[in-house]
Amino acid sequence: MTANNWRLLHTGNRSSAENMAIDEAILTSVSEGEAPPTLRFYGWEPATLSIGYFQKVEKEVNRDRLRAKGLGLVRRPTGGRAVLHDREVTYSVILAEDYPGMPTSVTDSYRVISTGLLEGFRELDLQAEMVPLETEEEKAQYASLGSAACFDSPSNYELVVEGRKVAGSAQTRQRGVILQHGSILLDLDVDLLFDVLRFPSERVKERMKRGFLNKAVAINQLRPESVSFDEAVKAMTRGFEKGLQIRLEPGELTPREQELAQELVSSRYGRDEWNFKK
Numbered sequence: 001m002t003a004n005n006w007r008l009l010h011t012g013n014r015s016s017a018e019n020m021a022i023d024e025a026i027l028t029s030v031s032e033g034e035a036p037p038t039l040r041f042y043g044w045e046p047a048t049l050s051i052g053y054f055q056k057v058e059k060e061v062n063r064d065r066l067r068a069k070g071l072g073l074v075r076r077p078t079g080g081r082a083v084l085h086d087r088e089v090t091y092s093v094i095l096a097e098d099y100p101g102m103p104t105s106v107t108d109s110y111r112v113i114s115t116g117l118l119e120g121f122r123e124l125d126l127q128a129e130m131v132p133l134e135t136e137e138e139k140a141q142y143a144s145l146g147s148a149a150c151f152d153s154p155s156n157y158e159l160v161v162e163g164r165k166v167a168g169s170a171q172t173r174q175r176g177v178i179l180q181h182g183s184i185l186l187d188l189d190v191d192l193l194f195d196v197l198r199f200p201s202e203r204v205k206e207r208m209k210r211g212f213l214n215k216a217v218a219i220n221q222l223r224p225e226s227v228s229f230d231e232a233v234k235a236m237t238r239g240f241e242k243g244l245q246i247r248l249e250p251g252e253l254t255p256r257e258q259e260l261a262q263e264l265v266s267s268r269y270g271r272d273e274w275n276f277k278k
Contacts, residue, residue: 004100006037008237008248013045016074019090020050021264023181024077025257026094031175034256037095039116039240039248041233047086048072049196052079052170057276065196075275078170078181082197087187087218089232091117093180093240097173106171111157112244113180117167118159120184120239124232126222128159128166164217185218186232 011022019042029035049071051057057073060082066073071084093113095102103109114130121128159167169182190213199205220226227235241248253261268274 004037004246006039006095006246006248007035007251009038009040009251009253010233011040011042011253013043015046015265016044016048016050016072016085017265017270018261019044019048020074020076020269021261022253022257023092023094023179024264024268025253025260026092027174027177027179028260029254029257030094030096031177035254037099037246038093038251039237040092040094041236042090042092043088043229044072044085044090046070046072047084048074049082049084049193050074050076051082051275052076053172054079055082060198062196062198069192069196071196073275074269075277076170076181077174078172078179080168080170082193083168083183084189084193084196085183086189086192087185089184089186089229089236091182091184091236093178095178097176097178099178102178106173107157109178110169110171110180114157114159114169115243116240117169117182117184117236117243118239119243120232120236121159121161121166121219123235123238124219124223124227126161126166126219128161130157131160132157161217161222164215166217166219166222184232184236185216186227186229187220188216188218190216 014022026035026038026040030038049061049066051061053076061073097104102112111130118128118130158165158169167182167184169180171178171180190209194205194209199208219232237248240246
């Protein structure tokens with residue numbers, strides 16, 4: 001992929017509806033030729049459970065527990081399973097499908113974008129590796145436990161450290177634009193995550209939780225010194241520049257993107273009709 005200038009956005013902590021609305025607003029802006037390829041880093045206030053586009057809330061989420069814990073809930077425009085956005089760095093990459101050097105297949109584009117994450121973890125002195133899931137042995141090793149949680153198992157070309165998943169991503173393509181966003185775990189509250197998901201029984205829940213702990217890991221479990229949000233963002237910024245051979249230039253959301261994001265909060269991501277529609 002040839003060197004190119006991308007926009008770098010730091011949008012801080014936002015509500016669940018705002019975060020998804022901003023990602024979609026940028027997608028629209030890129031599709032209309034109004035914005036360059038964009039890498040965005042953000043956080044969540046309050047901590048939020050995001051569910052994949054195809055998940056069924058009533059079947060997989062305990063809404064009473066969610067409310068009792070003061071957590072947000074939002075349906076992503078991307079697929080995949082539930083993610084508890086709490087002590088993490090969230091990233092989004094938004095660029096045209098015909099970007100030079102970007103593969104047309106979803107799996108291969110995951111591989112290219114994940115190279116940025118891989119280099120970011122190396123900047124943090126972590127020996128991450130991509131999981132290709134090409135052989136039956138690899139598929140069996142990283143097979144899902146069957147829970148509604150995203151970090152249950154890696155997908156193709158997601159990142160693992162010491163065999164455990166450390167970043168989870170999901171992708172959608174709309175209007176000729178790729179939107180990939182994902183979670184980079186700084187710390188992991190497995191009890192909270194499993195407390196707000198539904199399981200057939202307490203026994204099944206405990207079994208899945210034990211298995212999950214063998215499948216997922218956070219950055220600060222792997223390092224002798226903890227990494228802050230800002231330190232992780234800086235490392236990932238360097239990683240994306242190196243891995244994707246790009247130059248990141250700090251920018252801001254355009255007035256049009258801000259306006260569109262607020263419209264999307266009102267019409268979609270902030271509405272029960274969207275979040276509980278399945």
